[in-house]
Amino acid sequence: MTSYRLGNAGSVNRGQPLTFTFDGKNYKGFEGDTLASGLLANDQMLMGRSFKYHRPRGPVTAGSSEPNALMTIGTGARSEPNVRATVAELYNGLTAVSQNRWPSLTFDVGAVNGLLSPMLGAGFYYKTFMWPAALWEKLYEPVIRRAAGLGKLAMQADPDRYEKSWAHCDLLVIGSGPTGLMAALAAGRAGARVILVDEGFRLGGSLLSESASIGGVSPADFAAAMIEELEALPNVTLMPRTTVFGWYDDMVFGAVERVQKHVGTPSPDLPMERLWRIAAKRAILATGSEERPLVFGGNDKPGVMTASAVRTYANRYGVAAGGKIAVFTNGGSGYRTAADLVAAGVDVTAIIDARAQSADAVPDNVRVIRNGAVVSTKGRKRLEALIAERSGFQEQIACDALAMAGGWSPIVHLMCQRGAKPVWSDEAQAFLAPDVGAAFIAAGSAAGQDRISACLKDGATKAVALARELGFAAYEMNIPEVEGEYDPAFAPIWYVPGARDKAFVDFQNDVAVSDLGLAQREGFRHIEHTKRYTTAGMATDQGKLGNVATIGIVAGMRGVSPAAIGTTTFRPFYTPVSFGALAGTSRSEHAAPVRTSPLHDWAKKNGATFVEAGLWHRSAWFPREGEKGWRDSVDREVKNVRRNAGLCDVSTLGKIEIFGKGAAEFLNRIYCNNFLKLPVGKARYGLMLREDGMIFDDGTTSRLSETHYVMTTTTAYAAEVMSHLEFASQTFWPELDVRFVSSTDQWAQMSLAGPKARAIISRVVEDDISDAAFPYLAAKPVTLRGGLKARLFRISFSGELAFELAVPAGYGEAVADALMEAGKDEGICAYGVEALNVLRIEKGFITHNEIDGRTTPDDLGYGRMLAMQKADFIGKRQSSRFGLTAADRMQLVGLKPVEVDKEFMAGAHLLKEGATPSMANDQGWVSSVCHSPTLGHVIGLAMLKSGRERYGEKIVVWDGLRGKEVAAAVCPPVFADPDNRKLQE
Amino acid sequence: MASLITCPHCGTRPKEEFSIRGTALGRPHPAVSEEDWHRYVYLRDNPKGRYQEYWHHAAGCRRWLVVDRDNVTHDVFGVTDAATFGRVGE
């Protein structure tokens, strides 16, 4: 193994050596290295295999656009696939493994795909796996998926935590190269709140990679001085390791900060990553530009990389990309690379220039082949030589790395994420940032500036203007003198003719020029079609490197300007963002809040089994020893309520306090039935309609004083009803004096039901609650023995004599305990929502099973509640419309099996005897079913066409889902105490 | 959609605090024609471009607001309390 680490070049910390492993082998690097620079320093150029042909690949870049050097980093639950080695910060003990190869990176069986490449061209999948269709699911898809996965996920829970945060600033500067640093400093000095963000782990951007003299010091030292001043400004926030991945409405930017990705042993006190939303008044895009690869035969050989990458490895990391490096260029970047390499003592074998002439300075003793082209490369796992051609003359030039300089593309993705398209410039031969308004502007090389000096000036000027616009007294900046910078101008060449090997435009997805040609021939000419047919630009790098070449080459094939081809659509995210960061703290048990009733602990100590209902955890039933299943418990609870008494937690019902002089009138318009004359001290059942005449929700509302009501809603609709009341009050009738407060969480509410309810509750309540003093539907404040103020309602959802007692939430458990104690001798039991449901079905009471948005009051047997004589109520006008009063509407009925041991389930449909199951023959459907311990068989509630006229009819309950048919008798929907005698006791 | 909504009562707040109900439309007088009621209950224009929409500041002041916005560019032209919407000249 050769060391490619250069003498003393670069800014890695040579005093801090690090060890790491790649595919099980140990390597040494330095603090400040990326994984890629560390591997290159150790002569490890082969870093991955391409996706389709499994071709050996090395890094093409030294940054975030990298398509090839993707690896899995970390072990166990922390292993992360598809990490770009070119941006992964090296740390001590880092473990990296190569991907997309089997059994090993150097010997990969999948490379046989390369031999089959004539058959695996663009559109291969579309053409090959079309038929027989039956094979798709069983054979093609599983095989393709196994072959196609890129990296493997750790199938373990992520051990790290993530968080989200907001940030606010006057000016957001994206990118910390020469442009960004000057912009941040100009605005920072003026006193503006500045956030400077950079995806790299070290601020400075391209300044860390270039050789020149800025104000008499090296670019890296210049950057260090700027950062020192910025750090000292309290109004400036520096955010390295942070990628701005998206630009959203109202100048909100999404960014992800890699807080601990670069740490061997992450601290449990910090998140792994932090997702930022940055609300900025103004923003400057200072993201720089991307050097384009050249598209020539064999351009994917490990060792072929962009010239700027070769420069970065040499100047920033002190690593030579090879021992003998050739340069293929169409502009000044290639010459600067050669000069930097020569200065570092690296052998430059030749500069092949596609142009006939140029004014670029040639380093001493370096050979230049003008009007030349690279048409082929030699070597398998690493470049060994290239074939250069000039005017038909070919020669082989030995080299182990090739720096290619194909011109520059401004990095304008963020500006194009909200619909604007980049604009082709013939002068710059590049797509430039679109005009997206004055709040977000591009500066520096992202705006087409090509020299360091121009970038420094552009960043400063634009930031000063923005700061002044925001009212800050910003002063013009002194722009330091830049000496020894090169002219990065270039003469575009999209496709290098004469290729003798495949010439790739998209390295990761193995899309070659020939694939683009095929797409044009086969009619996939629109660039979005070309993209999808060839998969160019669809890999994890999203074509950051190859898309411009793709467009240029397609333009060339069609003989038009790239402007006529246009770009594909830019969308967030700029680079991949982990699901962990997007989820933040909303995962596992924290994905949704848990709501528990104030009586939760009471239910728990009474042995409750809980059921999730929306966010609520409600007590479902209370099993006792010897009971074999939930049915045993529920049957016992139901029987005990009907015989003795039971206590049920009903705290989850929505409770809304309603105040105001206009409250009575308001309620009268909200409910379809009359509420105007509800006396103080009384509760009334009400139905709320939607404006289309269908029932919205039901519940009781009690009048506690002239101007104070308390409304109960169903558990599920508590929030919706609250919004509905607010909407009606604020937009329909703002003149009515009425206000609302949700008090669902303030009250512990329990229903005590059963013939012995009064005897029990009178032991706890001081007030007279005899039938005369506290009749059915009484609703009054009461005092409990001991002095606690409470509310008592004589309402029932079971058909039994029942009271609902509401006490302040904190007293709930104590009062429930007192009631259980008081009822011990009477045989009280706790009952849950399952028994509650059985009790209500036996009594024919409705829930949202029946109020499903398609039922009117009349459908459910409440037609007489519609107070059509009222001037107005929500839903009134549509209640009388055609169709809602039709006699053949489905109406609520009861169902009993003809043979009592037969069962049916909710969701089944109803058919006339002998009818074939079809939509046309559908007579209705079953909404609620339970086993009735009172009757000893299954009972159901159902919606049946003209149901109330059909009591006594025998009907088929057809359950297509479960393949069951049961004969049932239609009956009235009230199975227990149809005359309401028990309620009045 | 917008990222930030400036509530006339609470100031600039993230959109997650709001819920959206749809086109802002004054409720007709109870006595107007069947056609007017039918239009109010069932028909919506679904315009492309600028339109007015009910937003509820559910996690804020709990006021219903009318957001005047462009559903193509996502520009917000104004946010007003819904109590004052559509009542001019009543």
Ligand SMILES: [Zn+2]
């Ligand atoms: Zn508000």
